[in-house]
Amino acid sequence: MNHKDSIGIFFYNLPVTLPDPINYQELISYVASISENAKIWQYADFPWNEVTIRKKIETHKLTRVIIVGPLPGTVKGLFSKAMAMEGEDPKSVMLVSFNQYGVWSGKESERAKALLLCAIRDIPFEIAAKPDDASVNPATLIIGAGIAGIQAALEIAGSNNLVYLLEKTGTIGGKMATFDKTFPTLDCAACILTPKMVDVNQHPNIRLMTYCEVQEVTGEAGDFSVRVLQKARKVNVTTCIGCGTCAEKCPAMTPSEFDAGTTMRKAIYMPFPQAVPNKYMVDAESCIYLKNGKCKACVKACPVPDCINLDEQDKDVVLNVGNIIVATGYKTFEAGKMEQYGYGKFPNVLNALEFERLLNASGPTGGNIHYRSKDKKGNWVFTTESEKPEKIAIIHCVGSRDKNYNKYCSRVCCMYSLKFAHLILDKIPEAEVYEYFIDMRSFGKGYEEFYERIREEGVSMIRGKTAKVEEKNGKLLIRGEDILNSTLIENSVDMVILSTGLEPAEDNKKISGMLGIPTTECGWLEEANYNTDPTGTFKGGIMLAGTCQGPKDIPDSVAQGSAAAARVIQSILRGKVSKDISGLSLHDIEKHIEALAPVI
């Protein structure tokens, strides 16, 4: 540290109304106590502009500037420019970002002080605030068995360590299992995923726990104790032979979750034919016996004695693990919220997951695109008996980039919409496909080329989101503006697909509270550092993977799954795991800095 430095500390404390605001006076007196040659200003002291800031730098001969506040980056440009104009190094403007390091209120004043101390001593906070290590239990818990969780589980299990793979539903595979093809390679999703699912099932190091939910997490990094609710499947997983006789006899019907409600399933069911574990289970909510106490048709039909036990109860299981990977995934935007598109009102306005099932060979129509039509009982169903649509419109950004719903971009919709267009033309070559988009976001490797390919296939790309979908003469009338042409276009189509965006899973809040990981404003789980530590969290021993952290596509989810696994394997190999940074007191950090000062 150069003692000749003249440091200017600018508190960028805009007036806010919070129940427990950051106490800036306390921070200012702390700064004064540790550094005599620091000049301190607050936002309210003088109007911040280039002229006034240049004047401060000039009169006080400032050689370093530190901007402190919840979001100091917003004014950094102003200071860098002022420094450069005064002939100082514009790079010597440092930021102390409270938001980045988890200082939200007066409660975290210790952390705020530590950040200030590091900035004044010019030592990176990450180096000074290294938490102590704890010895680690080599078992790992992965919450969520979608593609990210499966990938992480296989990586860790491959390093000969024990993994508990927890899944809320009755099968692993997550959303990817419902997809037909993946973009931009147009690989068959099931062909990539099912071998991995089978691997998971057969791996000796993976303890698969489906139909389970985390109830409580105690302990700290290296030694967590996790209470898990094992929901009753009411079918013995070890003895069930998956013959399906029970489902044949079961009289209770309910929409299939796996088929996004496009087909019906029984109350005793296997989520889908390739489900892992490939066993049946009972949906307690639709089972007639569990409601009325009468039926047991499945028990009578089952060829294996004592396999089905409808009176089986949920039970608690306690797991002891050293690391936890959260891979709880996402849910899709409820298209019915945007009334103007008529989802739920017009049977042939579909959301993305429904259409994904319609395209899928294991879906309701065996992979052929047909209208939803009325069956004999008057229910709207997909059957191969109805006609094929000739004109299909795909509306992008449904529930995304919209301040009324979700303001962020869901990242995957543009690409899966293009994939839809391709698959429609693949199955109905004479079809007309219209993509109504705002901006085309084809940002990944091979994505732009994919976009070009789809355009060459003859898909009409219309820049301009549609305003509404109406029914007219049995067709769906779409009104939108063609922005590039400045014309109003009314398009009469047979089927409308809404490219519904991604939203944080309903359990994100619960998980966030249970594990002590903050969520972003939009509800995604907050990573430790978006750029440099996208899989880590503020809590030691807890990692994120996949869409629970933010919208992402399959390649990115897989990559993050592997990255989180690498972090876990590293800690197991070292035999130690970093504890929480929150466990460090200001005194600890001060001691670290003293020790580091001669080195830096």
Add this chain to the structure above:
Amino acid sequence: MSVRLNPDLRNELVQYGIGDWNACYHCGTCTAICPLSEEGFLFPRKKIRLMQMGLESQLESSVEPWLCYYCGDCTNTCPRDANPGELMMSLRRYLTSIYDWTGLSKKFYTSEVWELAWILFFAAMVVISFLVILPSFGYLYTSELTAEGGVKVNSFAPISIVEAFDWSMAFLVASLLISNILRMYYKIIWKNSSTKVSLWVHIREFWLLMFNFAVQPKFSKCDDKRYWLSHWFLMSGYTIMFIVIVVFLPWFQTEKILPIWDPQRLLGYYATFGLLFGLFVAIIGRFKKTDVKFRFSHISDWLFLIMLTLTVITGILIHLFRINGLPMATYISYIAHMAVLVPMILIEVPFSKWSHLAYRPFAVYFTQLKKNAVPK
């Protein structure tokens, strides 16, 4: 031909009430949801683009802001909170100031102090006229009543003088408004060098102007028809009142107390009811802010409502005090009535919100002319 950009324009437009001019990302939802947007006259998105780019000349020659009747569907469905409805409203304010050649409109819209100062100035002139100038010509306040027990209004506000004043005020306002309409015509139709409109089309489509002035058929195309109705009551009440006080003042300002079914009284009561109903809907709406069209209030919106309400209330008071024989109260209300009415007419009609009474029907007329334009 290239067009010049004026990047300062958007900062200027902020003074007319435009909020976040940069929020729009051009998805086109607003244009498509709008029940009034039509081929060749697309809005609001296209106008927002002109504004973002600072395409001043194209914005000035736009007729579209006047074709918007502010149902608020665009603002409700806008994914960016860009508030296209209020943007169109702000553009109408801007265009009013552009059509006005005196530059006063811009001053009134962008400076509250300036507007209030002029209102107070005109009000003071009215009060001085009644308290100093008229008495010096022998028109004094009298507590004498007519044989029926009514107040002798003509003794302090003589019909001949008030009528002459009304006519000259109407003449002044009309000439300002007409000259502004000519400028509007020049910008929207005349300046367009690529097309021309024949004289016959001008004559043939003239009925549209009258029709739109009288019933505002475009307004009725907005989803909520109730606002069209309340606006129509307000408009018809105001038009009737304006005609009777300017053209038929000797018939309207009588000392004789006529029977209640007399056309003079019935017409006056209808106009009062129409005005009050329209004002009530607008004021309640602007307080409640539940409907988009009333959610954002520029100072000019409130001033207009307040002044019109005060005019109506003082008008009612004059009537009540006069027929009940309360000379002093009548005298004071008469002065107050004129002190609000005069600045309202002189400022609002040619320079501010009220000029829409002319610009809106003319815009429909000009739109029709543009549709019938042929290449030169």
